[in-house]
Amino acid sequence: MLIPPISCAANTNRQQSNRHASFPVFGQEIVTRLMELGVVEIFEPGAFLFLRGARDVDMFVVVDGEIEIIEKIGQMTGNTFAVLGRGQFTGELDLLDSRRTLFDCRAITRSRILRINRSMLRQIIRSEIEIADLVMQACMGRRSDIVRDASGGVTLIGHKHSADTIRLLRFLTRNGHPYTMLDPSTNADANSLIHSFDFQQAHLPVVLLGDQTVLRNPSTALLSDELGLTDVSDRTTVYDVAIIGAGPAGLAAAVYAASEGLSTVVIEGNTPGGQAGTSSRIENYLGFPTGVSGQELSDRSLAQAQKFGARFAISRDVVTMRREKNIYALHLEDGEPVTSRTVVIATGARYQKLNLPNYERFEYQGIHYAATAMEAGLCLNQEVVVVGAGNSAGQAALFLSQTSKCVHLLIRGERLETTMSNYLIQRILSSRRISLRVRSEIVRMDGEDCLQEVTWRDNAIGKIESRAISNVFVMIGARPRTQGFCHDLAVDAKGFIMTGGAVASESLFGTNLEAVFAVGDVRSGSVKRVASAVGEGSVVVSDIHKYLASTKKADSAYSVPARGVVPAYMPAVMQALPQGF
Incomplete structure (x- = not known):
């Protein structure tokens, strides 16, 4: 036309x-x-x-x-x-x-x-x-x-402190998709749209797509499909490797596997980046002297894996994993399986929760597990609490102190030196906006629709203190993300997947199941660092090559790519190029 x-x-x-x-x-x-x-x-x-x-x-x-x-x-x-x-x-x-x-x-x-x-x-x-x-x-x-x-993006209409609004905001932000946020509590345009489309408050939040399609409080899986973020519509392909989890370990495995000629699919239950993707700034990662945000590291790694041909299924959880004739079938939430010769589990870990009344009621309505620009915008010029004594908590406290009125950093121990990097400690101690409270813990959370008051106790002197605080950032401990599909895997007392000699596997990353490997934070005995996870994700690919080579007689579809061998598509490309090139 x-x-x-x-x-x-x-x-x-x-x-x-x-x-x-x-x-x-x-x-x-x-x-x-x-x-x-x-x-x-x-x-x-x-x-x-x-x-x-x-x-x-x-x-x-x-x-x-x-x-x-x-x-x-x-x-x-x-x-x-x-x-x-x-x-x-x-x-x-x-x-x-x-x-x-x-x-x-x-x-x-x-x-x-x-x-x-x-x-x-x-x-x-x-x-x-x-x-x-x-x-x-x-x-x-x-x-x-x-x-x-925010060009070409979607419009999100919802109350900014609503758990579902925050869920969708986080999904759009961490997937790098442009959006415009309209809060009907403060924005007249939001109310005009609500009346135009005859929305009810019960419908909020709603997402308006570019073609005016309306999604009423959609699941992240539905939103992912509508935006086209899932790239595995062809379920007939049998991949060389299926990677479950797109944190640093999973993305590293995807980059190395795809770049070495293995057909690769990555299945991520939420958004790429994992726990590291929520970090506002990583300053001790090799090669980034001025630091790098977890989001940027994740975005670049994702694009790098896609450059080499890796496919991604975003916001898709694996429900079951079954093996038949040396092929694993990973059944996703939509019921359709993804099939692969090998599986790498890189689902990572999540922060532990506080054992408090009302805790789950305030999750994502005042309680957060990430400190990015999105969360910082929710507590601008307010007092906030950060719970934790590790590097993630230290990075969060420093980042939030740039825009918050005051950051109360609560730790149960007496000092930070045993759990946090020195450069973070020095910055925290010199910050006028960070109040370090040692031997302290939260004992109560109160509020109506969202968190409004936090009470903590100084265990050294028994003093109780309550403050009008609406945002708490919890960054303590680590719980393995081992979903139901992992029930046949051997795990340690804390639930982390056991590998190597502990399960009689020749591979350091091999599990008790043949052709199934585990890398990164979900693996028992791993060092919970971004660089370590990246290292494990890259090294496991050599074990995958060895396994596939050992079974290639039974499955002639796979052959180990030798260094210097011209890929199958190259003759056609070279033939089309001008003479002398």
């Missing part, structure tokens, strides 16, 4: 955006190489290349002309996100998986456009380093810009 072309004059902000690293330009040499791998099409002014909400959209490279990326608001054409000229290309993270595209794209002038289909794009990314670097740089940069500007 053609519509009247709009003016191609770009304003200053848009020109600056196009010059940003998010919008690199392919040089003529690269365009010439790509011309042999795609199809050139002509688009008249006003013709659409793709529409918002489409899945598996191809990449389009501008050979001549101009195209624009448009944010669509309801049925109306909204703002222009970017104008692309010669050598520039479309797409962001939607190029790496099957998520829905967030924008419309149409030609401004008569344009010659090179279409690279998804299959060929995956091959190019795996084999062409220069092109892959530019595409990945653009994907990450553009998604960052989109989230920052």
Whole structure:
């Protein structure tokens, strides 16, 4: 369908955006190489290349002309996100998986456009380093810009202290999906939308998608499906490795397995990143001298795994795990199985809960297990409590002290030195906004619809103190995330999965079940550190190779990829390249 072309004059902000690293330009040499791998099409002014909400959209490279990326608001054409000229290309993270595209794209002038289909794009990314670097740089940069500007996202209407609203906020934030939050308690636009759609308070929170689809208090699984975050629609594939859990260990295993040619699927029950993904700042992770947030580390690792071809099922729990003829069937909540020759369990650990009356009543309505920008926004200029003496608690206290009136850090011991890194201790002790309360513990929580008052006791002198506090961050201990599907696995007294010699396995990460491995925080005896989890996730891949090699006679579909061997798709790619390349 053609519509009247709009003016191609770009304003200053848009020109600056196009010059940003998010919008690199392919040089003529690269365009010439790509011309042999795609199809050139002509688009008249006003013709659409793709529409918002489409899945598996191809990449389009501008050979001549101009195209624009448009944010669509309801049925109306909204703002222009970017104008692309010669050598520039479309797409962001939607190029790496099957998520829905967030924008419309149409030609401004008569344009010659090179279409690279998804299959060929995956091959190019795996084999062409220069092109892959530019595409990945653009994907990450553009998604960052989109989230920052809330462009092309969903609208979430709900009360900000509601447990379900916080659940959906956390899901959108940690999956890097743009959104606009409207609280009917403080926002007139929210109330207008409520009346327009005839919502009732019982319907809140609601999510409005770009096509005006309304989701009333959706489950995270439903929201994930609607946004296209689950990328395993084909359940007939038998993968070489299925990884359960997308924390640091699971993501590392995915990157190494996929990069070494193993067909890989990752199944995550909530959002990628695990416990580490909720950290506001990790300063002692190798290679990041200025620190890195858990969210950024997770986002980059996820994109890296997808770059090599790993598939992801987000917000999907494994219910049962059964083996038949050397193949494991992992049945997900939707009833459909994912099948794989090997399984890596990397479900991690969760913080322990406080043994207090009313505790579960206030979970996610005042009690939090993460301290990110989202949670910090809920307690701006307020007093908060952080419970815990480990690095996670220290990082949370320091982060929250930047925006909170006062942070009360409660620890049961007498000192932090035995449980927390020195650099965190020094910053906590020098902060004017952090009050360290040793030998103290919470004894009571009170409130009506949400947490309103916290009472703690100083066990050294028996003093009881109550304060009007609405947000408590609990970061103590570690409980293994061993779901029902793990009931056949050997575990230690605390529930962590036993591996290696403890279960007579030749592999350090092997469990008592053949072809099932455990890595990261869920493994008994593991060091509960991000770097350690990443190390275990990467090393376990060599054990997977050994196992698959030992069974390849029974299953000829697998062969161990040798170093230097040209991947199966490369002859076709090389044949299409110009002579002399």
